[in-house]
Amino acid sequence: MIIERLSREHRNVEVLLSILERELEIFDRSGRPDYEVIRAIISYFEVYTEIYHHPQEDLVLAKLEIRDPAAAKKVGSLALEHQKGSQRLRRVAGAIDAVLADREILRDSVDNIIRDFIEHERRHIMMEDRDFFPAALKALEPQDWTEINSALTSCEDPLFSDAAEETFDAVRALILQLEQEAEAERH
Numbered sequence: 474m475i476i477e478r479l480s481r482e483h484r485n486v487e488v489l490l491s492i493l494e495r496e497l498e499i500f501d502r503s504g505r506p507d508y509e510v511i512r513a514i515i516s517y518f519e520v521y522t523e524i525y526h527h528p529q530e531d532l533v534l535a536k537l538e539i540r541d542p543a544a545a546k547k548v549g550s551l552a553l554e555h556q557k558g559s560q561r562l563r564r565v566a567g568a569i570d571a572v573l574a575d576r577e578i579l580r581d582s583v584d585n586i587i588r589d590f591i592e593h594e595r596r597h598i599m600m601e602d603r604d605f606f607p608a609a610l611k612a613l614e615p616q617d618w619t620e621i622n623s624a625l626t627s628c629e630d631p632l633f634s635d636a637a638e639e640t641f642d643a644v645r646a647l648i649l650q651l652e653q654e655a656e657a658e659r660h
Contacts, residue, residue, distance in 0.1 A: 475529060475621055476606050482526050483598045489514050490591050492647055497587050500580070508573060513644040515566050527555045530601070532624055533609050536617040544608035551605075554597055561590040 493514050496506035530551055538545040568586045571578040 475533065475618065475625070476610055479526065479529060479533075480602065480606060482522075483602060486522065486594065486598060488648060488651075489517060489644070490594055492644065492651065493587065494591055495651075497584065497591075501584055503580075507647070508569065510644050510647055511569055515562065515569070517644070518562050519566075523555070523559060527551070529621075529625060530555075530605070532621045533613070534605070536613050536621060537605075537609050540614070540617065541608060541612035544604075544612060548600075548605045548608065551601075558590075558593065558597060561586075561593055565590045 492510065496511050499506040534545060534548060534551050537548070564586045568578060568583045572583060
């Protein structure tokens with residue numbers, strides 16, 4: 474089911490935001506974060522969320538606008554939200570590029586840009602999980618889901634599937650390490 478996949482992708486994004494936050498804490502302590510991991514996370518957002526995840530949500534919203542315009546209005550303009558998210562992501566990428574090129578940029582500015590991105594992504598996901606997905610599940614009919622599924626291009630998530638692309642190997646390794654650490658802490 475598409476909503477289950479979108480929800481799972483939201484959980485995956487939350488893992489990436491946590492890793493980004495962890496790297497930012499290293500940066501804030503004047504340490505050297507793993508820029509390869511940060512760049513891989515940026516690439517993931519540029520590729521997977523913008524090219525695959527968001528268009529799937531747009532298809533669901535288009536059906537919701539037909540079935541329950543009031544609920545769709547409450548969700549608002551996902552396209553505008555996604556566009557603003559892309560702009561924030563570009564600011565993150567620019568800040569990281571500036572740091573790596575030793576250009577003049579205040580550490581506070583880098584921190585603010587990245588924290589702004591993380592905060593907005595979390596709020597956006599929370600809204601979709603709380604308002605959008607339940608409204609779609611309630612209003613859409615089986616034929617709507619069939620039409621949405623037939624319109625989708627099949628793409629495995631490059632980070633959270635077995636078909637991981639090389640670009641994301643460093644992030645996958647860090648995720649596995651974090652999962653192992655969390656598991657060890659539980660026991």
